[in-house]
Amino acid sequence: MRIGTLGAGIIARAVARHAIGQGHEVVLSNSRGPASLAPVVEDLGALATAATPAEAAAADLVLLAVPWPRIPDAVAALPRMDGTVVIDATNQFASSPPNPRIADLGDLTGSEYVSSLLPEARLVKAFNTLYAQFIAPDPRHEAGRQVLFLAGDDADAKHIVRDLTADFGFAPVDLGTLRAGGRLMQLGGPLSALHVLKQD
Known part of the structure; x- marks a missing residue:
């Protein structure tokens, strides 16, 4: 598979x-x-390349991992993403530490808002509940695999993300729709920053 990233910070890497x-x-x-x-690509090796956001968005699957305030600009100039599976790894921090503030989206979940900006894409929420130090290393531990919560409105898209992340070594758990599952996963939800292992 060819996977593109919008953003190249610690989560994307x-x-x-x-x-x-x-x-x-x-x-x-x-x-x-x-x-x-260039230094990131060199570190990742021969299977990594750098490109423009539009070129990255043309991949088979796309990871969105940019700071919340930058999302509208990051996606505004992208080509239509008809049917593309997009993993939304963002959290609705309207401002950064030391004084973080959660964006007020009214009745919308963060992922519903992001989905409204990418209406042709098949959005799956994932990776946003985990701190980076739980994503980067091998998710397989003696006590079990790192649980990865996901949510989305497209069953086939969730199946793709579930299989992909299971291959990474995570234990994916489908929480349902962007509205129901996304609410559990977003900032302030009961699963935000919850790090648990699943015994096999």
């Missing part, structure tokens, strides 16, 4: 490393241009 470990090609992008990613 961690997911990219897992993907490359399974033989997938990864196309990373950020707002500063491909040249700024």
Whole structure:
């Protein structure tokens, strides 16, 4: 599979490393241009390349991992993503630490908002409940596999993400729709920052 990233921070790099470990090609992008990613690509190896966001968005599957305030600009110039599976790894931090503030979306969940910006894509919420230090290493431990919560409105898209992340070594748990599952997973929800292992 060819996997694109919108954003190339710690979460995107961690997911990219897992993907490359399974033989997938990864196309990373950020707002500063491909040249700024040369050290990251060199570190990740031959299956990694850097490109523009539009080129990364043309991949088979796309990971959205940019800071919340930058999402509208990050997706505004993208081509239509008809049927593309997009993993939304974002959290609705309207401001960063030391004084983080959660964006007020009214009745919408964070993923429903993101989905409204990418209406042609098949959005799956995943990776947002885990701190980066639980994503980057091998998710398989002596006591079990790191649980990865996911949610989405498209059953086939969730199946793709579930199989992909299970190959990474995670134990994916489907929580249902973007509205119901996304509410559990988003900031302030009962599963946000919950790190648990599943025994096999």
